[in-house]
Amino acid sequence: MHVRVRLFGTLPQFYPGNYPSSGLEVEIWQDISVAELVDLVQVPQEHVAIVSINGRIAKANDAIPKNAEVKFFQSLSGG
Amino acid sequence: MKFLRVNMTTQTVQWEDVPREYTTLGGRALTSIMVNSEVPASTDPLGHENKLIFAPGYFSGTSLVNTGRLSVGAKSPLTGGIKESNVGGTIAFSLAKLGIKAIIVEGKTADNKYFLLNIEDENTASLISADSLKGMRTYALTQQLHTEFGEKKSITCIGPAGDFQLLSSSIQSTDLDGRPCRAAGRGGLGAVMGSKGLKAIIVDLKGKIPAEIADSDRFKKASRDYAKAVKADEFSGQILPEFGTAVLVEPINAAGAFPTNNARMGQFKGVDKISGETIAKVIKERGGKTKHKGCSQCIIDCSNEFVTEDGTYVTSSLEYETIWSMGGMIGNDNLDAIARLDFLCDDIGLDTMNTGAALAVAFDAGYREFGDSEAAIHLVEEVAAGTEMGKLIGNGPDAVGRHFKHDRVPTVKGQAIAAYDPRAIQGMAVTYATSAMGADHTAGWVVDQNLEAFGGTVEARGSEGQVEISRNTQIHMAAVDTAGICDFAQTGLATEEGINNVFTMMSAKSGQPFGQADWTELGRRVIKTEREFNRNAGFTNKDDRLPAMFYNEPLPPYNVVVKVSDEEMDSTFDF
Numbered sequence: 001m002h003v004r005v006r007l008f009g010t011l012p013q014f015y016p017g018n019y020p021s022s023g024l025e026v027e028i029w030q031d032i033s034v035a036e037l038v039d040l041v042q043v044p045q046e047h048v049a050i051v052s053i054n055g056r057i058a059k060a061n062d063a064i065p066k067n068a069e070v071k072f073f074q075s076l077s078g079g
Numbered sequence: 080m081k082f083l084r085v086n087m088t089t090q091t092v093q094w095e096d097v098p099r100e101y102t103t104l105g106g107r108a109l110t111s112i113m114v115n116s117e118v119p120a121s122t123d124p125l126g127h128e129n130k131l132i133f134a135p136g137y138f139s140g141t142s143l144v145n146t147g148r149l150s151v152g153a154k155s156p157l158t159g160g161i162k163e164s165n166v167g168g169t170i171a172f173s174l175a176k177l178g179i180k181a182i183i184v185e186g187k188t189a190d191n192k193y194f195l196l197n198i199e200d201e202n203t204a205s206l207i208s209a210d211s212l213k214g215m216r217t218y219a220l221t222q223q224l225h226t227e228f229g230e231k232k233s234i235t236c237i238g239p240a241g242d243f244q245l246l247s248s249s250i251q252s253t254d255l256d257g258r259p260c261r262a263a264g265r266g267g268l269g270a271v272m273g274s275k276g277l278k279a280i281i282v283d284l285k286g287k288i289p290a291e292i293a294d295s296d297r298f299k300k301a302s303r304d305y306a307k308a309v310k311a312d313e314f315s316g317q318i319l320p321e322f323g324t325a326v327l328v329e330p331i332n333a334a335g336a337f338p339t340n341n342a343r344m345g346q347f348k349g350v351d352k353i354s355g356e357t358i359a360k361v362i363k364e365r366g367g368k369t370k371h372k373g374c375s376q377c378i379i380d381c382s383n384e385f386v387t388e389d390g391t392y393v394t395s396s397l398e399y400e401t402i403w404s405m406g407g408m409i410g411n412d413n414l415d416a417i418a419r420l421d422f423l424c425d426d427i428g429l430d431t432m433n434t435g436a437a438l439a440v441a442f443d444a445g446y447r448e449f450g451d452s453e454a455a456i457h458l459v460e461e462v463a464a465g466t467e468m469g470k471l472i473g474n475g476p477d478a479v480g481r482h483f484k485h486d487r488v489p490t491v492k493g494q495a496i497a498a499y500d501p502r503a504i505q506g507m508a509v510t511y512a513t514s515a516m517g518a519d520h521t522a523g524w525v526v527d528q529n530l531e532a533f534g535g536t537v538e539a540r541g542s543e544g545q546v547e548i549s550r551n552t553q554i555h556m557a558a559v560d561t562a563g564i565c566d567f568a569q570t571g572l573a574t575e576e577g578i579n580n581v582f583t584m585m586s587a588k589s590g591q592p593f594g595q596a597d598w599t600e601l602g603r604r605v606i607k608t609e610r611e612f613n614r615n616a617g618f619t620n621k622d623d624r625l626p627a628m629f630y631n632e633p634l635p636p637y638n639v640v641v642k643v644s645d646e647e648m649d650s651t652f653d654f
Contacts, residue, residue: 077567
């Protein structure tokens with residue numbers, strides 16, 4: 001099972017490897033949660049504020065389906 | 080500090096001492112309290128009784144970073160209510176350094192005569208005949224005025240839209256590079272300036288009058304700590320310099336809150352082409368500028384310079400709200416066209432948000448296809464040409480809706496919503512509906528509480544808790560706009576230590592004790608004043624509502640409507 005993870009804003013700098021602009025292919029396990037995926041990708045959780053799964057905003061405990069596109073975003077301010 | 084009162088009827092200027100009751104005010108509190116006090120609420124916004132007031136923030140001209148903010152206040156011809164429109168650039172700092180607490184422009188010229196207001200130093204200001212400048216676009220105008228009056232001038236002006244007194248007309252102000260690309264965009268205040276016969280205000284940049292601060296050592300220490308916090312914050316210290324506000328495009332789209340095709344959808348399929356990440360990449364590849372400094376005292380540098388493929392300047396700064404209004408809102412994923420439309424709005428003197436929404440309503444009514452960027456550019460050019468269609472677009476979404484008998488018009492009190500659909504982020508529904516300004520995202524931006532911490536601390540698509548967070552944010556923002564702190568530098572006050580630094584600076588400047596209760600009371604006073612003006616102008620609770628489309632049309636992809644009830648809306652300001 002795998003998912004594609006895309007990092008936005010300045011998040012790519014926190015990824016411990018070379019981040020390809022097309023995103024990361026990440027092997028996952030059944031019922032992995034959003035919070036667990038953030039840890040798996042090794043982006044420090046304090047830098048991730050918003051996660052979407054297939055174009056829908058996700059909660060920390062939401063399970064991630066296989067072949068999903070997952071986006072990580074940072075904290076926002078202003079407007 | 081002094082007031083500079085400018086009477087356009089008699090073409091005279093007068094320096095006045097600041098009345099005692101105004102000495103501890105600045106920015107939005109000063110403009111709103113003075114408008115409420117001096118302008119009859121029922122008056123014609125384009126008549127001689129309206130007043131146009133320019134006031135730097137309370138902290139403008141001090142050592143505090145990111146305080147180059149100017150409030151422009153008047154009765155709005157767009158909403159019919161009170162208006163405070165906020166702009167950066169160089170004018171607030173330069174006025175403060177000349178010891179000017181506010182410019183009050185009153186009366187109006189006879190026979191549509193036009194003038195420039197030239198503020199040469201702290202004692203010298205005059206009106207100069209300028210009939211020949213009427214109709215001139217802002218880039219050519221500021222270039223000519225810089226040649227004539229010198230480069231070391233801050234220029235605040237109107238373009239053809241303001242000259243025509245159109246309801247979406249902006250007041251444009253020069254940035255640190257001398258370009259008129261900073262906009263007090265909202266509320267049609269360019270039309271008020273045009274109605275008075277004032278084409279531009281020229282302010283000398285060489286003022287050196289120190290800010291009046293009762294305890295400067297205490298102020299300096301708190302301001303240094305504040306600046307460190309702004310720099311240390313991830314958003315203001317790293318993300319904004321790299322991507323600008325355009326970084327919001329992807330997450331807001333992911334939240335299904337990016338109003339697309341006149342808010343028929345909450346996600347835009349062309350989002351990849353107009354995201355902050357894409358824009359930064361394109362700008363760098365073409366030799367433009369990210370991390371560009373637009374405003375006096377700025378340490379964030381969220382501005383950018385967008386250029387063509389051959390490196391020629393197009394516009395500065397391409398920001399989130401415009402990327403939405405001239406992008407997703409009209410179904411346009413052509414980044415170069417968005418940049419061109421941004422430039423045209425600055426050059427013609429138009430609010431990009433109201434104008435984009437006006438185009439969206441026209442497209443939605445079938446006048447053109449969504450995504451037709453050439454038609455959008457042509458229609459905005461028509462505003463400057465003064466055609467009938469151009470006047471409709473320049474008068475905003477309500478005017479376009481009436482013309483086409485089309486009722487999908489995303490405005491509150493006549494002013495277009497911003498780039499957050501109120502169905503997908505329902506706290507923004509409360510802010511849009513209840514702000515005295517009309518639909519105004521800066522009045523109470525509650526996106527973070529709705530989306531962050533993995534899905535929000537409130538349910539974004541529900542009503543629970545939304546009134547409270549909007550109320551608290553609106554009160555807080557009224558105080559922030561009074562202090563004159565840039566929206567994006569609020570990262571410096573996000574912690575208890577940070578907001579305490581603000582209180583320390585308020586106290587150190589005024590010489591009076593200041594704490595949380597005073598901050599809240601300041602914000603509440605501003606909001607009460609603004610609502611009082613609107614009530615006197617004839618507004619009722621029924622004006623604190625969104626248009627029917629947001630209550631009746633489920634927004635894809637979440638297929639949700641606004642759930643905040645009328646009773647909840649009416650409980651927002653329970654003071």
